[in-house]
Amino acid sequence: MGFLIRVVINAFAIWVVTLIPALQVSVIPFPPGETLQLVLTLLIVAAIFAIVNTVIGTVIKVLAFPLYILTLGLIGLIINAFLLWLTAWLTSFWNWGLRVEDFWWGVVAAVIITLINWIFGIILRPRKD
Numbered sequence: 001m002g003f004l005i006r007v008v009i010n011a012f013a014i015w016v017v018t019l020i021p022a023l024q025v026s027v028i029p030f031p032p033g034e035t036l037q038l039v040l041t042l043l044i045v046a047a048i049f050a051i052v053n054t055v056i057g058t059v060i061k062v063l064a065f066p067l068y069i070l071t072l073g074l075i076g077l078i079i080n081a082f083l084l085w086l087t088a089w090l091t092s093f094w095n096w097g098l099r100v101e102d103f104w105w106g107v108v109a110a111v112i113i114t115l116i117n118w119i120f121g122i123i124l125r126p127r128k129d
Contacts, residue, residue, distance in 0.1 A: 003050065005124065006117075010046035011039075014098065014117035017109045024101035025109045030094070045098045049087040057083050080110035 017025050027045060029038040060079055062066070067075040084098075085106050091097025100106040 007043060007046045007050055009117055009120045010049055011042040011093065013113040014046055014049070015042055016116060017112050023070070023109045024107045026099045028096045028099060030096035041096055045087065045091060048052060048090060049084065050088070052087050053083050056086065072124035077107055080114055084110045
């Protein structure tokens with residue numbers, strides 16, 4: 001259940017990022033490109049992003065631990081942008097998916113996605129009674 005909630009939050013965050021045209025991040029829905037296909041594409045891209053972040057992101061974060069200490073955690077921004085770019089690369093093999101045109105705007109997009117995930121994580125955190 002937690003994975004599904006994370007995917008829905010990621011899909012919402014990616015959708016919010018695509019609404020900002022300056023970031024040059026877009027989601028291309030699979031044909032015929034109606035609203036339902038856009039929502040399903042966002043959910044699929046968010047699931048791929050969650051899997052990439054869980055599997056590859058964990059390995060990279062463990063290996064980059066000394067850089068986290070050296071840069072006081074700022075390398076995390078670059079790692080998150082790389083994971084977003086990697087998700088866009090994985091979905092580029094189809095005619096639909098995530099497109100990130102510029103890596104540095106991808107860094108800003110990754111920061112916005114992280115902030116949205118953080119805010120929803122606080123709101124949806126289970127309460128301890």
